[in-house]
Amino acid sequence: EVQLVQSGVEVKKPGESLKISCQGSGYSFTTYWIAWVRQMPGGGLEWMGIIFPGDSTTKYSPSFQGQVTISADKSINAAYLQWTSLKASDSATYYCARYGRGMDVWGQGTAVNVSS
Amino acid sequence: DIVMTQTPLSLSVTPGQPASISCKSTESLLHSDGRTYLYWFLQKPGQSPHLLIYELSSRFPGVPERFSASGSETDFTLRISRVEAEDIGIYYCMQSRQLPYTFGQGTKLDIK
Numbered sequence: 075e076v077q078l079v080q081s082g083v084e085v086k087k088p089g090e091s092l093k094i095s096c097q098g099s100g101y102s103f104t105t106y107w108i109a110w111v112r113q114m115p116g117g118g119l120e121w122m123g124i125i126f127p128g129d130s131t132t133k134y135s136p137s138f139q140g141q142v143t144i145s146a147d148k149s150i151n152a153a154y155l156q157w158t159s160l161k162a163s164d165s166a167t168y169y170c171a172r173y174g175r176g177m178d179v180w181g182q183g184t185a186v187n188v189s190s
Numbered sequence: 191d192i193v194m195t196q197t198p199l200s201l202s203v204t205p206g207q208p209a210s211i212s213c214k215s216t217e218s219l220l221h222s223d224g225r226t227y228l229y230w231f232l233q234k235p236g237q238s239p240h241l242l243i244y245e246l247s248s249r250f251p252g253v254p255e256r257f258s259a260s261g262s263e264t265d266f267t268l269r270i271s272r273v274e275a276e277d278i279g280i281y282y283c284m285q286s287r288q289l290p291y292t293f294g295q296g297t298k299l300d301i302k
Contacts, residue, residue: 109291111239119231119239119282121291135290136191169238176229176244176286183238 076100078108078170078181085187086160093156094184096170103151104128107173110144110155113183114166124173125153160188192217192285196294203273204302211268211297213283218263219246220287227287230259230268233296234279242281243268275301 081095096108110122123134127146134144146153153170165188171177193216203209219228226246233239241250243259246266256271270277278301283294 118280118296119233119284119293121284121293124291133289137290171239173286175248175250176241177231177239177284178241178244178250180238180240 076172076179078172078179080168080170080181080184083185083187085189088160088162088188088190090160090188091156091158092160092186093154094168094186096153096155096181098127098151098153098172101172104148108146108153109171109173109177110142110153111169111171111177112138112166113169117166119169122155122168127151127153160186162188162190164188191290192219192288192292194283194285194292194294196281196283196297198297199295200298200300202300202302203270205275206272209270209273209277209299211281211283211299213261213266213268213294215264215266215285215287217288219266219285220263226261226263227285228259228261228266229284229286230257231282231284232277232279233282234276237279239282273299273301 079097109124112120122138123144125132125144127148167183167185170181172179197212230243231239247259259268280296
């Protein structure tokens with residue numbers, strides 16, 4: 075079964091760093107792009123960026139460029155989204171999705187709560 | 191960025207009745223390769239989004255036949271021929287013709 079499994083709920087304070095993960099299985103992880111999507115509480119979907127795990131080519135939305143870092147470790151079939159200094163406004167659910175025929179496989183989402 | 195605008199933002203439908211959602215883009219989503227990079231997703235309550243339609247009008251495997259989609263370069267429509275209770279949720283269109291990829295605001299469908 076093709077699936078993406080994301081890391082669990084995170085509760086952090088402003089200024090802390092964070093790295094969440096997305097583990098792929100059931101397919102050739104290095105040959106499909108992985109996208110990250112933000113959903114703020116009660117909000118819609120926002121496309122953040124995309125990475126090709128085969129060579130780590132990464133493209134960011136200008137809205138998120140410089141705010142987050144997308145990376146991948148192809149040796150363990152994992153993609154990552156990380157922050158160096160969280161803000162309260164980073165509180166959201168973050169989804170990873172495989173880009174096959176469109177974003178055809180989604181992770182279950184990682185909820186991030188940033189509060190003092 | 192390409193802006194995606196959905197209408198309506200919400201609709202309430204009686205089971206068995208049809209429904210349609212419009213999505214308009216500020217630029218053509220037709221690529222020189224002949225494909226139109228427009229997608230439709232459904233996010234059911236409490237769940238991750240899932241893909242319904244890819245490349246304008248192709249139903250993703252497992253998606254019921256009551257879902258169909260059509261459109262041209264900038265105007266797109268998702269149709270549900272006979273709405274069922276399980277179709278409730280928020281529908282999103284998305285373009286991947288040009289970076290950054292962008293979503294519509296979402297259309298919330300509920301059952302009367």
